[in-house]
Amino acid sequence: MTWLEFQQRFQTIRDNKVFELFVIGVIIFSSLMIGVRTYDLNPTFETVLFALDYGVTLFFVIEILIRMAAEDRFRDFFKKGWNIFDFIIVVVSLIPLDDAQYALIARMLRLFRVMRLISFIPELRVLVSALITALPRMGYVALLMFIIFYLYAVIGNLLFSHINPNLWGDLGISLLTLFRVATFEDWTDVMYETMAVYTLSWMYYISFIFFSAFVFLNMMIGIVVDVLDEEHKKMEAEKMGSTLEAHQGFEVRIEQEVMDLHKKLDLLLEKQNKQV
Numbered sequence: 001m002t003w004l005e006f007q008q009r010f011q012t013i014r015d016n017k018v019f020e021l022f023v024i025g026v027i028i029f030s031s032l033m034i035g036v037r038t039y040d041l042n043p044t045f046e047t048v049l050f051a052l053d054y055g056v057t058l059f060f061v062i063e064i065l066i067r068m069a070a071e072d073r074f075r076d077f078f079k080k081g082w083n084i085f086d087f088i089i090v091v092v093s094l095i096p097l098d099d100a101q102y103a104l105i106a107r108m109l110r111l112f113r114v115m116r117l118i119s120f121i122p123e124l125r126v127l128v129s130a131l132i133t134a135l136p137r138m139g140y141v142a143l144l145m146f147i148i149f150y151l152y153a154v155i156g157n158l159l160f161s162h163i164n165p166n167l168w169g170d171l172g173i174s175l176l177t178l179f180r181v182a183t184f185e186d187w188t189d190v191m192y193e194t195m196a197v198y199t200l201s202w203m204y205y206i207s208f209i210f211f212s213a214f215v216f217l218n219m220m221i222g223i224v225v226d227v228l229d230e231e232h233k234k235m236e237a238e239k240m241g242s243t244l245e246a247h248q249g250f251e252v253r254i255e256q257e258v259m260d261l262h263k264k265l266d267l268l269l270e271k272q273n274k275q276v
Contacts, residue, residue, distance in 0.1 A: 010070035023063055024120050030056045031114040034107070053110070057093055060113075064090045082119040089116055126231045134227040138220055145216045149178055152208050159201070160194050167193075181205060182212040 013019055033049055033056070041049070064087060071077045078084055092109045118124040153174035160168040167177045167190060181187040187205065194201040 007069060007072075010066050014067050014070040020120060024117060026056060026059055027113055027116050027120070030110070034111050034113075037107075056113075060090045060093065082125065086116055086119050089113060122235065126228070126235055130224065130228040130231040133231065134223050137223045137227070141216055141219050141223065145212065148208075148211050148216075149175055152204070153178055155204070159198065159204070163194055163197055178208065178212075181208060184213070 030053070033052060037046075037049060067083070067086075068074065068077045078087070089109075089112055093113060095109060118128050150171075153171055156168050156174045156178065157171060161170075166173070168174050177190060181190060187209075191202055191205045194204075
């Protein structure tokens with residue numbers, strides 16, 4: 001059997017939905033094993049989990065090798081970011097658990113196996129891609145938020161530090177207090193305390209909540225929704241592109257087969273003419 005035939009078999013396995021669902025099941029199972037090991041277990045069950053962990057690790061190695069072998073060229077596997085992500089997780093999970101020096105690191109790294117669900121479920125990939133794409137835009141909103149927080153923290157320190165130094169004593173504490181107000185964590189207690197001295201101090205809190213909770217939060221949500229819509233459109237375009245490529249490839253194969261049949265017919269006709 002030639003390598004091309006092996007490669008076609010690997011591609012069939014890789015594209016098989018049952019195989020994909022089985023891999024997802026193994027990922028979930030390995031994650032549950034890590035959760036179970038946080039409890040006190042008897043030595044026998046611990047040994048079984050230890051053996052299962054090695055079995056899961058071996059399965060992941062075989063699975064990643066199948067996906068690598070299924071590519072037309074080996075380097076094509078590393079052209080996709082999610083493939084690199086899977087490869088790194090599989091490689092780092094090869095750290096042995098029985099090595100006392102690296103046992104804790106190995107267990108922590110194995111926890112990241114559950115992240116492989118993202119690469120196998122397209123909807124999760126879209127969400128993560130949208131989040132990563134939105135981060136630069138969200139960064140500008142976060143910078144503007146910090147400026148507003150900074151201004152209000154300095155004003156709060158100047159106005160209210162003598163009322164309650166534990167909440168407004170310096171810039172850092174004032175920022176934490178404003179974060180408490182922005183998350184609505186007993187913010188009215190903070191407001192009523194300052195209103196006992198400054199009756200109109202409610203304007204300070206209401207205006208801050210308006211900016212932080214209503215304006216900036218909605219800006220963040222708007223950015224994420226906009227980017228998520230763009231990612232969905234990209235995914236649909238990729239699906240259409242892959243379908244078109246598949247049809248084009250099928251047409252090329254049909255044309256090639258037709259040409260081969262014509263050549264065979266021409267050879268048969270030539271042989272018959274020579275015999276006549």
